[in-house]
Amino acid sequence: MVAKRESVKYKICALIALLIAAYSIFYVFSSYRNERYFSCLAQHHVHNNNVRSNMLMRFIFNGDTGMVSLDGEFINEQGHHKIISRKIIFDFTIDKKNYLLNSRMIIPSVFDEIDEHTIPRLLDNFYTQERRPAVYQIHYNGKGGYIFMNDNAPYLLCASN
Template sequence: MNKPQLFGTFTLLSLLFLLLAMGAYHLYSQYQQTHFSCEALLVIDKDDAELALAFNFILQGNDGIATLKGNLRQGDKTTGVSRKSYFTFNQKEGLYHLQSTSTVTTPADNSKTEDIARYLPLFYLQPGLKFDFTVYPVSEAGYVFSTGQVPSFYCARK
């Protein structure tokens, strides 16, 4: 093989490798946007009540689970919150479109759904509801979730 043929072969193989690497990176990026889990601590103070929850989000492909555990204090009464909200989702450019498919209240939960609904979107409490949010990656550490122009909470990568 002469030098021009060797150079041409090397160039062609280099371009092929570059295209394969770019494709692999694109697939990995897409995978990362639809396969992750993170945890957030959320405290909502409103009127004479405080809802303190640990959120755990798990997204796997087109399905997800939001686990809520914590306490609801209303005046001098405190109840436990322990629920799971299952959902399907699709995402495009960081905007996640969710639809709740089922909700499960564990035996550790003794809060009324109506009470929790004063502080959280019904999406987490009832099946068949839609909810949209935007996820902004913050380095490898986690994500900022937003339901509009204002960030809602920070979710640390697990």
């Protein structure tokens, strides 16, 4: 009878240890996956010396690579509206919550009308030139979205899609 009780206790302890190990593996894998595999959509508005932009930025993070799609309009000093529509393919690495993005390709669509002299006034080099870095701290906000921080200042509120 005592041997049977010991056997049952051993089986229960083994089952509990197995469940803890399985949960730990799941937690580590899901947190790794959540920080490397997500997408979100943000509105981005910039004003600089009578030049404005209003655009949607769709970020897709997929393992070690990603893409950001920019679609919207620029309004130049003369008030003329120009379409921006381009994709930026990038590689990224993560150090804690710091995401280092490096632009690999800039792919303008046939509808993209923005001139290359105006766009640097409104967007960082990462969005306009190949092989340029951008560093963001990206935090999940707990409500289905992400906050992109540039140093200690919020840069984008990006809603999951």
